[in-house]
Amino acid sequence: MPTARHVGCLDCCLCNEPFDGRLPVPLGPTETSGLFACRPCLTRFVATARRLRDSALAQHAEQAREEAVEWAEVRGRHLAALERVSEAAEAVTRLASEAVLEPLKIAWLLVSLESAHSWVTGDAPEPPASADREDEELKDTGFRLSLEMISAREAVADRLVYHLINESTPVEPETCEEFECPADCSGRHDISEIDCGPDDIFDSLAREGVVLELPAPDPSHRWPRTPKPGTSADPASQGMIEKCVEMLTHIGIDADDSDVIISAAAVGLVNDAWREGPLDLIHAADGGPSDGEVFAQSVDLYRRAREALINAREDGPEALLAFQAVASDVDLPWAGGSHFTLRSSGETTQDFVQHLDDRVWYTSTVMREQGWRAGILHRAASAALLAPSHFGMPEWDGFVTSAIAHLARLDRSDAPAALADLDAVEAGLREAPDRLGAEALDWLSSRVLFG
Structure with a gap:
């Protein structure tokens, strides 16, 4: 403990000895105040x-x-x-x-x-x-x-x-002959790869009640012309018929039911050639068609595609040009009472027309080189993977049943008059959705009744 002698610069604060003439060394806080010690310490x-x-x-x-x-x-x-x-x-x-x-x-x-x-x-x-x-x-x-x-x-x-x-998937030994299976095949034909396309996940989630906004299409994307049959990239060179039959059978579609397959092929042709691709950019544009207008026009084109595919069996692939002429007409008002035309969208239609031409050309070429059934099966398999619940597909009836049940629970006070009678709406959806009108279909689409 410092003492008064330490502070008074009389004793060393370390050894307590008097300085007695020794030079004190100040330790601070200043040279004249604080504590002091001797140099030896x-x-x-x-x-x-x-x-x-x-x-x-x-x-x-x-x-x-x-x-x-x-x-x-x-x-x-x-x-x-x-x-x-x-x-x-x-x-x-x-x-x-x-x-x-x-x-x-x-x-x-x-x-x-x-x-x-x-x-x-x-x-x-x-x-x-x-x-x-x-x-x-x-x-x-x-x-x-x-x-x-x-x-x-x-x-x-x-x-x-x-x-x-x-x-x-059920065992189907009756298809072994078509697949040229070995004698000891059990009838189970496994698959190891399914391509559902970029948007099927959003449609599937919507059917389960999870609605997500689809990613915006890439304006810089270009859809290349489909490779001609016989090239290494062509599905026909890899046993297209067998693969398509296997895929359809796996999904539960009877590849031997002509009506079902032709309907699915029509859905596939409309989806691949018209709906998917450049039309996404036109649809997303400010002057583009509404969801209801797209739905109504796709139903109208489905009928035309189905008729063209049936005619192609007797008249050859050239019969598909009738479908192509209507689908690519940029000045034709769309179905469902719509006044929309592709030209009125204000968007370029060159890529759209070329894309449509490419896909119809490809189906025509497959029919010409691989046979009518190969072209039908190819587009049917595409629909089964990418558009399984569209109008014209086997799943459509079940989808309509769910949609009507959901519609019955909704407030329809602001709905178009065409939606007042649920029985009529159900019949219209099952037989000819476009005849309900684009406005009604747009209202239904906005209520998450359609993907």
């Missing part, structure tokens, strides 16, 4: 502080060396564990893709892999304070593990999804 004090500092540094250095040795061992074990799980994930991806193991074994492999991943990432050791926190090798190894896990999950999910789809 300060010399001893500084020397002691230096010894303590050097001792602490030596202790810290030794501790850092010990921590470095221990961390190197722990880090090495963790790196090895990450690499082993990465290799395991790579192996699971390979086994799932090769489709050699049973699906249940693949599922258990993924469960085990996920457990190993949780353990190795959840128990990641923390480096000591003296170690480098920015360990690039650890980061890179962890990132590689994440990529391998994504690949494994994707491969297993793909395998199990198609396994579930194939298992739910």
Whole structure:
């Protein structure tokens, strides 16, 4: 405790001895006030502080060396564990893709892999304070593990999804002859790839009550002319008829029912040649048609496409030109009482007309080179995948039933007069939706009754 003699510059504050002529050294806060010490005490004090500092540094250095040795061992074990799980994930991806193991074994492999991943990432050791926190090798190894896990999950999910789809498909030994199956075939014809197109997921979710806005079409996109039959990209060169029959059968459409197949082919021709592609840009434009106008016109074109496909059986593929002439007419007012014309949209129609010509040309060429049935099946399979619940498809009746049940629960006070009688609306939707009028169809579309 400082005393008055210490503050009065009479005694050294360290040794308590009088200065007695020795020169006091001020310690502050100023040169004339505060505490004072003698030079020998300060010399001893500084020397002691230096010894303590050097001792602490030596202790810290030794501790850092010990921590470095221990961390190197722990880090090495963790790196090895990450690499082993990465290799395991790579192996699971390979086994799932090769489709050699049973699906249940693949599922258990993924469960085990996920457990190993949780353990190795959840128990990641923390480096000591003296170690480098920015360990690039650890980061890179962890990132590689994440990529391998994504690949494994994707491969297993793909395998199990198609396994579930194939298992739910009934055995059909009667189709073995058509598929030229081996003698010991069980009648189950598995598929491993289905392309539903870019927008089917939004339609499917809407049917389940989840409505999402479709992504805007890319204005820079161009739709290339479909490759001619006989080229490596042509489905006909890969056994188109067999693949289409397999696909339709899997989905539940009888490929031998001419009426059903022709109707589906008409839906496919309208959807592929007219509805999908450049019309998306026109539809999205400020001067474009409403949803109800698009729906009404598609129904009208479906009838024309169906008639053209039937006529093509006797008159040849040239009969499709009748459908093409109407579908590509940019000055023709659309169905459902609409005054809309493609030219009135203010958008360029060159890509639309070319796209339509390309798709009709392709179907005509397939019919000419592979036969009428090949062209029909090709467009029918497309409709089954991309437009399964459109007017003209087997699912349409069930879709109408659900739509009417939903409509009955809605407030229709602001609905067009055409929607007043639910029985008439149901009959109209089943037989000729366009005759309800574009305005009524637009009202229904806005209430999420149609995708």
